[in-house]
Amino acid sequence: MGRFLASLGMTPMAGRMWGWLLICDPPEQTASDIAAALRASRGAISGTARLLATSGLIRRTTRAGDRREYFSAPPEALDAMLGSAAAIYRQMRQIAERGLAATADRPPRARARLQEFRDVMAFVEQEVPAVIGRFLKDRNRRGQA
């Protein structure tokens, strides 16, 4: 439960909140529940919830006749996580291409390394979706078995 160190590019609060949603019971919790469990203020929960929701790591649902919002960590969260990891490579490739464009007037020797960096990122960017697809197929097969 003390795994709030999962702040990989996220805030510590986001790591704690997501970790809690992975192990809480019941799986759907209100903001007040989370605030009490994590000993955090409601303001922090509000901001973190929006961050996690836009990242696709958590889902916020409402119930008819109930103003409260229920948060949960759905299975799609893992897909979103892998997808965002893939986005990092795309981002790196784009940065490299910007760099190549900015150094167009430099001698080729100076650009060779950046060019290779771009190629590597392009390769990984292309292969990662294939791996994810294979994983999803594998999971579905196991889920239907």
Place this chain on the structure above:
Amino acid sequence: MGRFLASLGMTPMAGRMWGWLLICDPPEQTASDIAAALRASRGAISGTARLLATSGLIRRTTRAGDRREYFSAPPEALDAMLGSAAAIYRQMRQIAERGLAATADRPPRARARLQEFRDVMAFVEQEVPAVIGRFLKDRNRRGQA
């Protein structure tokens, strides 16, 4: 050249320095060269150099009869980068397993999501080296052609 935003888990200085080493000419530069190019203090260069060197992103070489150290971004840097990316998944799996051990006395319903998270990370952790191996083979083939 203004791509110092590459601080993905690294310090801004590390991003700037690595980016510079990717495009500088000549490819091998002394600490003074880098400090002058990036308008940074020698202290920052020293600390950042050690950080990047231990990560395998840069290589520091010396020449006989020359006290200065030469820094460069070798091709192996990309391999190190992909390897560290793979390490992230392993780390996540280990964290998940620690969480599972810590919640052994909880009802299974509360642990199911964490269990699945562990499985997904284990899968990716296993598949990523395969992708990297395929990439290396592809690059070598192209390099020899």
Place this chain on the structure above:
DNA sequence: GACGTCGTTCAGTATTGTCTGAACATTCAG
């Protein structure tokens, strides 16, 4: 329509992290 509850927003604050600049150790040249 008034109250309690819930979510959001924002200023303030504490904490963390990053860079600078000086002091020190070490090496090579004269």
Place this chain on the structure above:
DNA sequence: CTGAATGTTCAGACAATACTGAACGACGTC
């Protein structure tokens, strides 16, 4: 041996960040 140059280390300043707590608006209830 002296002196210049290089790399390292450390304290301090500066900036960025994350969280708290209070104020505000909105919805449901009585």
